[in-house]
Structures are given as C-alpha cells and as structure tokens.
Amino acid sequence: MKKKKSKVIVVDKYKKYTEIGNMYSSRWRKLDLFIPSNFRLLCAIxxxxxxxxxxxxxxxxxxxxxxxxxxxxxxxxxYFLTAQFGQPSYSKKEIKKMFKELKAVRTLINTTDKMNEEDQELFWKNKHMYLEFWYKRWFEKNTRKEDFSVLEKF
Known part of the structure; x- marks a missing residue:
C-alpha cells in the first residue's frame, strides 16, 4: 500500500492587511475653500x-x-491643540496621546529600510492592522453612536 503524500497549503490569514484597507488609507479630496485675501497676498509674495x-x-x-x-x-x-480641534470630545491629554502613538508608528517606519523583503511585508501588514485597531480604539473611546464608516466622510 502506497503512502499518500500530504500536501501543505500555506494560508496567510493576514493577507487582507497586505495593502491598507481603502477605508483607512490616505486619499485625495477636492476641497472648495474660501482663501482670505491676506493669506492669498502673503502666499503670492x-x-x-x-x-x-x-x-x-x-x-x-x-x-x-x-x-x-x-x-x-x-x-x-x-496649533491643532490651541485651536481646540477635537475638544471637548477628547481631552487635550488624550489628543497628545494620539500624537505620541502616531509618532511611535513613524519611528518604527523609519527603521525598516534595512529589512529584507519578507520582513518588510510582515511589518507593513502589522502596521496596517495596527492603524485599523488604533482608529477603532480611539473612535469608540467616547462611545460614539456613529458607525466606523463615518471615516468615509473625512
């Protein structure tokens, strides 16, 4: 009786994080802004x-x-904090913590240039997973009634 060869199938359960989800990615937006005259003059000069x-x-x-x-x-x-963007929904301390967490991500990104291709791929998957987690964690912090998809409006 012949022994069957077992076939190994590698499944990447994190494949969906290879590219950051469209909902969480950077994107172009068309904005129609009223530019104050003094700002326009300054920019021209x-x-x-x-x-x-x-x-x-x-x-x-x-x-x-x-x-x-x-x-x-x-x-x-x-400037962002002085203008009180995001307050009172989040305290100044919480917003500063958000900035620190984003800085930590940037610090890690700055260390990847010497990684081999496989390690870089793993790093980017982890980063994409983390950003999705980060957004949801801060979004839910104040028990918001909207769905996460409110992000699509921004």
Missing part, C-alpha cells in the same frame, strides 16, 4: 501655494511626513 501649506500642515500634524523635523511636527500639533 512668498511664492507658495495655499494648497502646499495646507498639505504640509496635514502631513506634519500626524507624523506622516518622514522629512518633517520634530520641531515642525510639534508646532503643527501645538
């Missing part, structure tokens, strides 16, 4: 587009730009 300023601010406030200095990120976050 300094030869900088308002869109570039807004884009830089968004990337810096969340540690999304690897080229941003710590001072730039801290300044953007200070």
């Amino acid at each position: 300094l030869k900088v587009k308002p869109e570039d300023i807004l884009m830089d601010f968004m990337w810096m406030v969340c540690y999304g730009n690897k080229d941003a200095t710590n001072k730039q990120a801290k300044s953007a976050q200070k």
Whole structure:
C-alpha cells in the first residue's frame, strides 16, 4: 500500500492587511475653500501655494511626513491643540496621546529600510492592522453612536 503524500497549503490569514484597507488609507479630496485675501497676498509674495501649506500642515500634524523635523511636527500639533480641534470630545491629554502613538508608528517606519523583503511585508501588514485597531480604539473611546464608516466622510 502506497503512502499518500500530504500536501501543505500555506494560508496567510493576514493577507487582507497586505495593502491598507481603502477605508483607512490616505486619499485625495477636492476641497472648495474660501482663501482670505491676506493669506492669498502673503502666499503670492512668498511664492507658495495655499494648497502646499495646507498639505504640509496635514502631513506634519500626524507624523506622516518622514522629512518633517520634530520641531515642525510639534508646532503643527501645538496649533491643532490651541485651536481646540477635537475638544471637548477628547481631552487635550488624550489628543497628545494620539500624537505620541502616531509618532511611535513613524519611528518604527523609519527603521525598516534595512529589512529584507519578507520582513518588510510582515511589518507593513502589522502596521496596517495596527492603524485599523488604533482608529477603532480611539473612535469608540467616547462611545460614539456613529458607525466606523463615518471615516468615509473625512
């Protein structure tokens, strides 16, 4: 009697995290903004587009730009907190904690360039899983009545 060869099937249960889910990814949005005249004048004098300023601010406030200095990120976050965005839903302390957690993710990302391809793939899956978890954890912190999909509006 011949012995059957067993077939090994490798299943990657984390395959869905290979790419970040569309709901949690960066995306382009068309915005129709009223630009104050003084800001337009200043931008024209300094030869900088308002869109570039807004884009830089968004990337810096969340540690999304690897080229941003710590001072730039801290300044953007200070403005964010001073303007009281997200308050009173979240305390200043909680928002600062969110910033620290995003900084930790950026710090880890900055260490991956010497990883081999397989380790990098595993790292990115983990990062994508973590960002989804991070969003849901903070979203549910204040027992919001909306569904997670409210993210689609932003």
